[in-house]
Amino acid sequence: MAAVLVEGLSKRYGSTVGVDDVSFEVAQGEVFALLGPNGAGKTTAIEILEGFRSRDRGRVEVLGFDPADRGTLRLLRERMGVVLQELAVEPFLTVREVLARNAGYYPSPKDPDEVLTRVGLVEKARARVKTLSGGQQRRLDLGLGIVGNPELLFLDEPTTGFDPSARRDAWELVRHLTEGGVTVILTTHYMDEAEALADRVAVISQGRIVAQGTPDHLGGRDVGEARIRFRLPEGVDPGMLPVPTAASGGDGLEIRTDHEIGVLRRLTTWSEEEGVPLVGLTVERLTLEDVYLRLTGYRSGEGTPGGDGPSGGHGTGQREGRSGR
Amino acid sequence: MTDTAGRASATGDRRPKALGSGADLRADLRMVGRQLGYEQLAFWRNPIGAVFTVGFSVVFLVLLASSAGHSRSAAIGNLEVVQYYVPGFTAYGVMSACFNLLAITLIIRRETGLLKRLRLSPLPTTAMVAAIFLNAMVISAVQVVLLLAIGRLGYGVHLPSDPGPLVVVLVVGALSFAALGVGVSTFIPNQEAAGPVISIVFFVLLFLSGLWYPLAPGSTLARISAWFPMRHMITATFASFDLRPGVSPWAWRDLGVIAIWGAGGAVVALRRFRWAPVRG
Numbered sequence: 001m002a003a004v005l006v007e008g009l010s011k012r013y014g015s016t017v018g019v020d021d022v023s024f025e026v027a028q029g030e031v032f033a034l035l036g037p038n039g040a041g042k043t044t045a046i047e048i049l050e051g052f053r054s055r056d057r058g059r060v061e062v063l064g065f066d067p068a069d070r071g072t073l074r075l076l077r078e079r080m081g082v083v084l085q086e087l088a089v090e091p092f093l094t095v096r097e098v099l100a101r102n103a104g105y106y107p108s109p110k111d112p113d114e115v116l117t118r119v120g121l122v123e124k125a126r127a128r129v130k131t132l133s134g135g136q137q138r139r140l141d142l143g144l145g146i147v148g149n150p151e152l153l154f155l156d157e158p159t160t161g162f163d164p165s166a167r168r169d170a171w172e173l174v175r176h177l178t179e180g181g182v183t184v185i186l187t188t189h190y191m192d193e194a195e196a197l198a199d200r201v202a203v204i205s206q207g208r209i210v211a212q213g214t215p216d217h218l219g220g221r222d223v224g225e226a227r228i229r230f231r232l233p234e235g236v237d238p239g240m241l242p243v244p245t246a247a248s249g250g251d252g253l254e255i256r257t258d259h260e261i262g263v264l265r266r267l268t269t270w271s272e273e274e275g276v277p278l279v280g281l282t283v284e285r286l287t288l289e290d291v292y293l294r295l296t297g298y299r300s301g302e303g304t305p306g307g308d309g310p311s312g313g314h315g316t317g318q319r320e321g322r323s324g325r
Numbered sequence: 326m327t328d329t330a331g332r333a334s335a336t337g338d339r340r341p342k343a344l345g346s347g348a349d350l351r352a353d354l355r356m357v358g359r360q361l362g363y364e365q366l367a368f369w370r371n372p373i374g375a376v377f378t379v380g381f382s383v384v385f386l387v388l389l390a391s392s393a394g395h396s397r398s399a400a401i402g403n404l405e406v407v408q409y410y411v412p413g414f415t416a417y418g419v420m421s422a423c424f425n426l427l428a429i430t431l432i433i434r435r436e437t438g439l440l441k442r443l444r445l446s447p448l449p450t451t452a453m454v455a456a457i458f459l460n461a462m463v464i465s466a467v468q469v470v471l472l473l474a475i476g477r478l479g480y481g482v483h484l485p486s487d488p489g490p491l492v493v494v495l496v497v498g499a500l501s502f503a504a505l506g507v508g509v510s511t512f513i514p515n516q517e518a519a520g521p522v523i524s525i526v527f528f529v530l531l532f533l534s535g536l537w538y539p540l541a542p543g544s545t546l547a548r549i550s551a552w553f554p555m556r557h558m559i560t561a562t563f564a565s566f567d568l569r570p571g572v573s574p575w576a577w578r579d580l581g582v583i584a585i586w587g588a589g590g591a592v593v594a595l596r597r598f599r600w601a602p603v604r605g
Contacts, residue, residue: 050445052600077447084445086438086602092370093363101363104356105448128370148447 002061003028003152003183004049009058011044018044020207022058026200028151031184033198035191037296041207042187046156049185051076063152078107081150085157087137091130095121095140098129099147106148118177119143135166139173146177153178155186159193171196191288205296218291226260228267229253230281242270252280353452360448360456361463368464374430378421382468383475386414389537390480400539402569408483409539409563411476416498416562417536418468420555423461423499425527427506431457432519435510436602444600461506462499469495483568490565490574497580498558501587505554508593514603530555554586 004026011018019041026032034042047053048060051067060067065076090098096112103109116122119139124132132140138158145153158174159167167190174197178184188194194201195215202212211218232238232251241253243263248254257263260283271278368374394407401409434440443453476482485491513519531537533546534556540547550556561579564572 052441052445074447074449077445082442082445084438084442086441088438088442090363090367090439092367097363097366101359102446104359105446107447144442 001028001064002026003030003063004032004185005059005061006045006049007059009045009048009060010056011048011053012056017041017207019048019204022204022207022209024202024209024212026183026185028183029181031178031186031197031199033194033201034185034187034204035189035194035201035292036187036204037189040204040296042189042204043156044207045204046154046185046187050080050082050154078105078148079150080152080154081145081148082154083141083145083156083158085160087134087141089129089137089140089144092128094126094128095132096125098140099143102144103147108149110147110149112147115143115147118146119173135162135169138162138166138170142170142173142177146182150182152183152185155184157187157189159188159190167193191292195288203292203295210295211291215288218288225256225258226283226285228255228257228260228263228281228283230267230278233276233279236276242266353449356448357452357455357459360452361459364456364460365463368460374426378426378464379418379468379471382414382418382421383471386410386472386475387479390476394480398539400541401563402572404568406539407476407480408566408568411472411480411482412562412566413536413559415469415472415495416555416558417531418472419465419495419498420502420527420531420558422464422468424502424506424509425523426464427457427461427503428510428513428523429519431507431510432513432523433516435600436516436519438602440600441602458500458503461503465495465499483566485566485574487567487574490567490576491562494558494561494565494576494580497587498561498583501554501583501590502558504587504594505590507598508590511593511597511599527555534559551582554583557582 002025004024006025007023009022010020022041022045024032034045036042044053048055049062049067051062051073054068062076063079065072067073067076093101096116099112099115103112103115113122113125116125119142121136121139121143124136129137129140142158145155155174159170162170171193174184174186184197186193186197198215200213201215201218202209203218204210229248230253232253238245238247238253243255243266245253245255255263264283267278267281270276389410390407394410395405397403398406398409431440444450473484477484509523510519513522530550530553533550534540534553535546535550536555536559540550540556547556557576557579561576561583564576564579565574567574
């Protein structure tokens with residue numbers, strides 16, 4: 001049985017589209033990511049599933065309940081956990097008090113002390129929440145998400161604003177906390193987060209799901225175009241190479257092709273015959289980021305000032321040319 | 326594992342529950358009591374909340390009563406002004422807990438995501454709201470008891486022989502100012518502004534309303550402040566002490582104005598209230 005079922009879900013705010021004809025299914029025990037840029041409709045979708053927001057159209061079932069049904073909402077909420085973008089924890093209660101208080105809202109909660117151990121806050125049990133560091137507060141926040149012993153956990157951009165090591169810690173914690181069959185629905189605008197945590201990803205853009213699949217298969221990244229890169233050998237003009245190349249920052253060269261075996265054979269044959277080494281030769285499929293940028297309609301010159309991702313620093317010109325594929 | 330065992334047993338006896346549905350009423354009341362306990366804990370641990378609410382009313386009553394308490398004022402029928410300050414600060418205690426503190430707390434909780442998080446927990450909304458209101462009332466009651474005790478023991482103030490009118494004023498005032506507090510909280514979009522904006526408005530209105538000294542009836546200040554509920558809360562509380570022969574302890578007109586403001590606040594609150602951060 002699916003833990004979550006969404007069919008033809010639509011929600012508008014006046015003339016603005018929140019989500020438009022969104023459908024997906026999440027199996028029990030699966031970690032499912034809604035990946036998309038800010039304003040794409042991730043939070044709208046997740047808030048409808050949580051029963052926080054109403055929908056205009058479509059069918060939604062969460063753990064067998066319709067979250068729009070006020071009569072059963074409390075039953076649903078007894079079986080789900082939520083971690084929000086905000087670090088929402090009472091500042092003047094102690095860590096253990098907050099966990100014990102929230103545990104009392106649920107019919108069969110986890111033992112607060114067990115949760116303390118799992119989120120690594122045993123030493124902080126008697127500390128006031130306001131004295132915790134940001135990372136510790138997030139750990140507590142995650143602990144509050146699971147203290148009700150949920151079957152389904154919503155994580156709404158759980159690491160937005162974290163530095164890279166804090167994000168890695170948080171991922172580790174999420175993996176650890178969701179061992180044992182908890183279904184997770186997470187929203188994120190980080191490609192690597194979806195790749196690190198999710199069994200399945202749906203890319204959402206302007207309210208619509210534009211691709212769904214496992215992180216490895218998403219958008220056909222396991223077939224189709226590959227990228228071959230190497231450094232321009234000294235004393236060689238790019239025109240002398242057996243295949244056309246594009247510049248890729250400094251003395252780097254890049255080839256994008258659907259037939260990487262053939263291209264590689266020609267390159268390596270040439271290299272051996274000419275006695276010219278191909279320094280820094282790499283072959284890679286599209287990164288999830290490439291797929292994501294293509295799917296969400298990224299155009300060079302707008303949006304984030306690239307350079308923070310593996311492919312962000314170069315080749316944006318080709319990206320625009322390829323966006324029609 | 327304890328997890329699976331716990332879950333299985335819980336699934337077995339799951340049945341629809343809504344606040345107030347017969348057999349579950351007692352469990353829900355217990356939940357309100359429990360939530361109120363945590364509200365109290367959080368309040369008394371917050372030095373700013375405790376000092377500015379409870380400490381403020383006590384300290385100012387003592388300062389004013391000690392410095393000028395035994396002078397007499399024509400505005401209150403030539404009584405010693407301490408007889409006015411005790412009801413005045415009793416009214417202040419209720420207003421500060423139910424209006425000022427409640428509004429600021431709600432804004433901070435909304436903007437930090439606490440309200441949304443609680444809304445998404447199984448804690449029934451009615452239980453959460455009841456605990457927040459009851460918390461303000463408990464804080465009010467603590468202040469009322471403290472202020473009356475200080476007034477009686479420290480300054481020999483006459484307490485009302487019939488507590489009825491005083492209780493009615495305090496309850497009507499607490500409910501109305503709580504509704505106003507929720508209503509006002511919907512107009513302040515961020516937590517940094519919450520404390521300063523609400524406190525400034527609150528204290529300016531208190532100043533106009535004669536908290537610091539009795540206003541002569543018909544004076545400009547009295548006429549301006551008559552438009553706002555703070556003035557009526559102070560005069561109704563003062564009347565309920567029944568110190569002036571021939572003046573009824575039941576200040577129905579004042580109570581009416583307070584209740585109208587409260588009803589207005591409730592309408593605004595119901596129409597505009599939101600759980601999620603405004604900037605979200």
